[in-house]
Amino acid sequence: MKPAGFDYAVPRTVPETLDALADTARDIKVLAGGQSLILEMHLQRIQPDLVVDINRVTELDRLSVNDGTVEVGALIRHGAFESPQAVPGPLGTLFSRAVVNIAHPPIRVRGTMVGSLAWAHPASEWCAIATALDADILLQGPDGTRQVPASDWFRGPLRTARRPGELITSVRFPLLGADSGVGFIEHRRTHFCFAQVAVAAALTVRGRVIDEARIGLVNCADRPVRAHAAAQALTGADVGSLGTDHRLPDGHPFLRAGRIAAEQDAAPLAEPYADLEYRRHAIAVLVGRTLRQAAEGVPQ
Ligand SMILES: Cc1cc2nc3c(=O)[nH]c(=O)nc-3n(C[C@H](O)[C@H](O)[C@H](O)COP(=O)(O)OP(=O)(O)OC[C@H]3O[C@@H](n4cnc5c(N)ncnc54)[C@H](O)[C@@H]3O)c2cc1C
Structure with a gap:
């Protein structure tokens, strides 16, 4: 057509x-x-x-780092984040791990991070990361400028808090400290499909004890999810030894957090090829694996 x-x-x-x-x-x-x-x-x-x-509005084609934040203008393409050095510290690593899951290179050359936040697809990687990390969406419109926290931005599939006449000019993320580790793991049916489930995680660990966990779930509800219950269960938990075995030991806090995320934080919808039981299982497994990846990235 x-x-x-x-x-x-x-x-x-x-x-x-x-x-x-x-x-x-x-x-x-x-x-x-x-x-x-x-x-x-x-x-x-x-x-x-x-x-x-808006492709000729050059002032929107800016990525700037100030006062512990990175601001991504509305014309910064997905592909800009393929290098972990594009953004300082662990946030750059998280972005680079996530972005390669978005479609394929020609789409990443044109599509923008802000466009994804405007479109608000529940399977968008950026939407879940913005939600997990408390990003702010910056807008200009008939009533001036305003900023909306990601926690209040997504209102349902393809629905946001954007008002008529407003332009999203940028999105602002807090940078992650050097003591954080990050993980991003996605599961999908074929390489070019949207995520069936994906998980983003940022962990701060002191000694072996978790200080703070931030977990974002992709395509686990009608909008991006921040897994608060799972994160709360992890605060103060002893990570113990992760060992070299692929499997985490029974009763490990990451496995428990995975089950909590699947049962309490997520509200998955059944999809063709993935009924609810399958989706909850996938969420629990992926959260555990992503937390492990994040913990392994924490500097010793
Ligand atoms: C085959 C295929 C596979 C894909 N796979 C994935 C995937 O795995 N993960 C994923 O996240 N995405 C995927 N996408 C979508 C892709 O990431 C898009 O780039 C993204 O959803 C929108 O970004 P855009 O810059 O292209 O926005 P556009 O298509 O230009 O706009 C999308 C919507 O956002 C609005 N909009 C855009 N920018 C602004 C702004 N600054 N202010 C106000 N409104 C604005 C537009 O009006 C429109 O309603 C896929 C797309 C295709 C075609």
Whole structure:
């Protein structure tokens, strides 16, 4: 199919973009990487009156590190994070482990992190990482600027707290301290499918005791999940010896956290090829493995 007809605007600055978005009586869509929007327009599931292409708004093509945070502008592509050095410290490692799971290289060259947060697909890797790490979404719109914590941003599948006429200008993440270890593991049916389940984790361990755990679940509910109950159960737990065996010993805190995440934090929906029992099992196993990967990355 081909898209239905639409008007097209190509602003050069943020104020010009806001002007183009101002007529809230029309169905207006921002075009960033186009890797979700154009597909939906071709299928005619989305038929905007006006497409506002932000690709020439150079001020949105910025990645900056300030005061313990990294701010990712709305035109920074997924592929920018394939190098762990793109962002300082363990956060760069986490991003680089996650990003290779997003689609395939041509999509990562065009698609943007902010576009993923705007699209809010429950199987998006960035949405779960933003939720787990308490990122802030920064917006400009008719009422000025505002920022929304990721915990309040996602309202359901493809639904967010964005208001009509607003442009997301960037997303801001707290950097992770050098004493943190990170993990990201994804399970999917074939290489190019969306995640059936994926888990992001950041752990701070002092000695052998867990100081703080942050766990994000991908495609485990109708929106990204921060696994608070599992993380709480881990605080103060003794990681013990992880050994070299692939399996964690029975009763290990990471296995317990996996079961808690699957039973209390996640609210998975059954999907073709993955009933609820399978999905809860996959969540429990992946959370345990991802926590182990994170603990192994904590500097000794
Ligand atoms: C085959 C295929 C496989 C994929 N696999 C994955 C995957 O495994 N994981 C994953 O996370 N994604 C996947 N994607 C989606 C991809 O990551 C998209 O790039 C992403 O969802 C949207 O980013 P975009 O920059 O392309 O946004 P666009 O497609 O340009 O826009 C998407 C939506 O967000 C809005 N939007 C974008 N930017 C802004 C902004 N700055 N302010 C306000 N609204 C905005 C648009 O109006 C539109 O509604 C896949 C896509 C395809 C085609």
